[in-house]
Structures are given as C-alpha cells and as structure tokens.
C-alpha cells in the first residue's frame with residue numbers, strides 16, 4: 001500500500017479531486033469508474049495520510065458503516081477507494097449486543113469483541129480489523145471528524161488530518177442523552193451506554209455493585225435491568241411515565257412485562273422524575289433523590305433516557321427539526337441537500353414511504369438496510385426509493401439459568417386500537433388495527449421462527465381483519481391464523 005501511495009504525485013491528487021467535484025449528487029447516477037488507486041499522499045504530506053483525496057469517505061464507524069462497507073466490497077468498489085473515519089477504537093460492531101450478551105455475568109460466557117463485529121447480527125461475515133485491511137479499506141480509529149467544509153470537500157479530524165472526499169456518507173448515529181452534571185449526571189458510578197467503552201465501564205461497576213438504580217423505562221432500561229438480575233443485584237427502575245416502553249407498548253402489554261420483571265426481583269418506581277443524584281463520602285454516586293423528596297440508595301446508576309442524533313459538524317448539509325430533535329434530512333436515496341453527501345442510520349430523517357411521512361428510526365434493522373440502499377444507489381444507477389417497514393425487537397434474560405427468556409418482535413406502525421391475545425405462558429401477541437379495520441402493526445413475544453416470519457407479511461400488506469374473530473381467538477396460534485387468512489381476502493394494500 002505504501003509503495004502505491006508514494007508513487008502518486010501531488011499533482012495527481014489535485015486533478016483527481018477536481019474530477020471528483022463533478023460527481024455531485026450521487027444517488028441517482030452511476031459513479032464514473034476512476035482509475036483504481038490506493039491512497040494518494042501529497043508530496044508535502046510526506047508519509048502519513050494528511051491531505052489525501054479519498055473517493056468515498058464514511059464518517060462514523062458504527063452499525064451502518066459496517067453494512068455500508070460490506071456493500072462497497074460486494075460491488076468491488078472498496079479496495080483503495082473507501083475510508084471510514086471512526087471515533088471508536090474498534091471496527092464496526094453490532095451495537096445491540098452491548099445491552100444483551102455483553103452484560104451476561106462473567107460465568108455465563110459474555111459476548112466480547114471480536115465476536116460480534118458487523119455483519120454477524122444478520123448472518124453475514126464477521127468484519128474484523130483484518131477484513132478491512134484485506135479489502136483495502138482504510139479505517140481511521142479514535143480520530144473523530146471535528147470540522148467539515150462542503151465547498152472544498154474536506155473534513156478535519158481531531159488529530160488534525162485533513163481529508164478530501166469524493167462522496168461522503170454520514171453515519172454518526174446517536175449519542176445517549178445525559179442527566180445534567182449539576183444534578184449529578186457525571187458522578188462516578190453513573191453510567192450511560194452507547195459504545196464498548198461505556199459497556200466495559202458498566203461491567204466493571206456491576207462486578208462491585210449491590211444496589212442499582214436504572215433511570216428510564218425504555219429499551220436500555222428494560223435490557224439493563226434484566227441483565228442486572230443475572231448479576232443478582234438489587235435493582236430499581238425509575239421513570240416518569242405510567243408504564244415501561246411507553247413508545248411502543250400498550251399499558252396492558254407493559255403490565256405483563258413489569259410483572260415478569262417483578263417476579264425476578266426488580267422494583268418499579270413509576271411516574272417519578274429525578275431531582276438529583278447524590279455522592280457518598282468516596283465521591284461515587286450513593287443515591288437518587290426523586291422530585292417528591294424520596295431517596296433511593298444506589299452504588300451504581302444506569303441512565304437510559306433516550307438518544308440524540310449526532311449531527312455536528314454537519315449541520316450545513318441540511319437539518320430537519322420536525323420529526324424529533326435535530327436530525328440530518330435526506331430523500332428516499334439518502335441524499336442530503338448537498339450533492340454527493342449522504343446520511344444513513346440513526347442520524348437521518350428519511351421519507352417513510354409506506355406511511356407517507358418523514359421519520360427517523362433508531363434501530364439496527366434500519367441502520368443495516370439504509371446503509372445497503374444508500375451505497376447501492378450511489379454505486380449503481382438505481383433510483384428505487386427506500387421502502388422501509390419498521391421493525392423493532394428485544395431479547396432479555398437470555399443468559400443460561402434464567403427462569404424465563406424474553407424475545408419479542410414488532411413490525412409496522414403502533415397506531416389504532418389494539419387486540420391483545422395470550423400471556424407469557426406460553427406467548428403473547430398484540431395487533432394494532434386502524435379505523436378501516438386494517439392491521440397496521442403486530443407484536444409477538446416468544447414466537448417460533450415461522451410465526452415471526454408472518455409478522456412482516458402482515459404489517460406490509462395491512463390486510464383488513466375481522467376484529468370480532470380476532471378478539472375471540474383462544475390462543476396466539478389461533479389469532480395468527482386468523483390474521484394470516486385475512487392476507488388472502490384480497491383487501492391488502
């Protein structure tokens with residue numbers, strides 16, 4: 001690699017960069033095939049990688065970046081052409097593992113890297129650091145992009161590298177929302193979880209912990225509290241709403257999960273906000289004080305109060321503030337307002353074709369699919385709009401010896417009235433049905449793989465269902481059969 005780079009002249013770099021400018025709006029057009037070359041190092045830059053021109057640059061080395069890299073490789077367009085600039089110390093990995101297998105107790109074979117690099121979460125190849133090298137992909141680790149100039153096509157990294165790009169894909173994801181420092185949000189023993197470094201820090205606290213408080217009743221709260229049961233810790237979940245998973249679960253569905261957690265010893269404090277986190281004499285967190293003045297002791301606190309898109313320093317590519325927070329706005333081919341610049345995964349607000357609205361999805365299935373769709377559109381001439389079917393899932397209590405594993409999937413839109421069938425013994429289903437009797441969303445706990453595979457068909461087709469019949473279903477199997485038969489009634493979308 002070094003010899004190829006050394007052979008490239010600085011003059012070559014400049015003319016290559018000028019040719020790149022013409023590439024522009026990417027998505028819809030085929031990208032002209034440029035001479036295959038390795039990294040182009042200007043004479044002035046000497047060794048090192050400064051002032052290079054790179055044909056394709058991905059900023060962010062997370063889930064979406066890993067799947068994007070795979071698509072570049074599949075098209076034979078990675079080798080010597082692709083660079084990933086990452087804030088983290090590792091190549092892209094399957095982030096969902098961090099609150100699942102990663103938090104298994106030490107004697108229950110916890111997941112560790114390199115075991116869960118992308119793309120193993122979807123049954124693909126495990127892309128280790130060697131995989132990137134073998135495929136000629138340059139990865140800059142622990143060197144986040146701190147500045148961006150769309151006019152000169154340049155990025156600046158925290159170490160001072162200046163990178164010139166041909167096309168740019170932004171996949172900076174989200175960051176955990178934090179409790180303010182002034183109320184104890186940064187005390188030692190207070191954890192947020194977004195990356196491997198956070199998970200390592202949490203595991204080290206769990207090893208010493210006795211009493212933990214989990215703040216937030218969403219995905220992180222539910223997954224971390226279940227993990228804490230595996231470590232036999234006294235666990236309390238505190239959140240402001242009436243029930244857990246308020247973004248998705250109905251009150252009745254939530255109640256079933258809450259009961260199961262309670263059977264595992266987890267305590268709930270609902271409808272409560274944190275006034276402050278207090279430190280003990282050793283400076284570590286020692287309690288959570290609630291707004292009503294009550295105090296809950298804790299030697300470890302895990303905060304899961306949502307996530308925010310990481311848009312800085314890319315505001316100039318165009319932001320959307322209507323969907324929720326500030327996010328980078330893209331079209332159905334993941335193109336931002338600046339030609340040649342794309343955004344994928346958690347950070348991007350995109351048109352959700354099937355429901356005809358803009359949305360942003362903070363889940364891994366979309367990270368994977370948006371990456372694939374964006375890179376395909378960039379590298380080929382296809383202009384097929386992204387047509388995403390929302391899919392969320394969770395799995396908890398998976399460690400060996402747990403009394404009851406939980407695994408659920410949801411497809412579609414959780415709008416309209418709901419019909420719930422079954423209980424944990426043995427499985428639960430919830431159907432969301434709109435005023436035209438169309439099935440809009442479907443949830444299943446503990447289904448078989450065949451049953452789970454029916455869910456996307458239902459949510460995609462949105463068949464008209466016989467609500468009375470569904471309500472009278474005697475089991476989840478029965479309810480799924482009724483829903484399946486409505487697929488063939490000829491009234492699907």
Ligand SMILES: Cc1cc2nc3c(=O)[nH]c(=O)nc-3n(C[C@H](O)[C@H](O)[C@H](O)COP(=O)(O)OP(=O)(O)OC[C@H]3O[C@@H](n4cnc5c(N)ncnc54)[C@H](O)[C@@H]3O)c2cc1C
Nearest residue numbers: 060062063064087095096144145173345346362363364367
């Ligand atoms: C603990 C946890 C568990 C999860 N579990 C599930 C699950 O079970 N199911 C599910 O569907 N979804 C889950 N998710 C959500 C899922 O992981 C995300 O939707 C997915 O990771 C989004 O991919 P992304 O590439 O857009 O962002 P990320 O995977 O977050 O990657 C973004 C990357 O960009 C880097 N970055 C940020 N700014 C810069 C910069 N300026 N320069 C360089 N790099 C930068 C970040 O460090 C990070 O590595 C989970 C998320 C978390 C945090």
Ligand SMILES: NC(=O)c1ccc[n+]([C@@H]2O[C@H](COP(=O)([O-])OP(=O)(O)OC[C@H]3O[C@@H](n4cnc5c(N)ncnc54)[C@H](O)[C@@H]3O)[C@@H](O)[C@H]2O)c1
Nearest residue numbers: 215216217218219220221239240304305306307362393394
């Ligand atoms: N299985 C999965 O899909 C999965 C698992 C883990 C994490 N994630 C992702 O990670 C990100 C973070 O997850 P999360 O659980 O933090 O977000 P979330 O949005 O799922 O839940 C946030 C919860 O925090 C609570 N909350 C909000 N503001 C609060 C406040 N000021 N004080 C106390 N509680 C407050 C609410 O109970 C809310 O439900 C999300 O993008 C999520 O999709 C997904």
Ligand SMILES: O=C1O[C@H]([C@@H](O)CO)C(O)=C1O
Nearest residue numbers: 094096097100116120121364
């Ligand atoms: O999508 C996922 O990827 C990881 C794991 O399967 C990778 O091994 C995980 O726990 C998920 O839920």
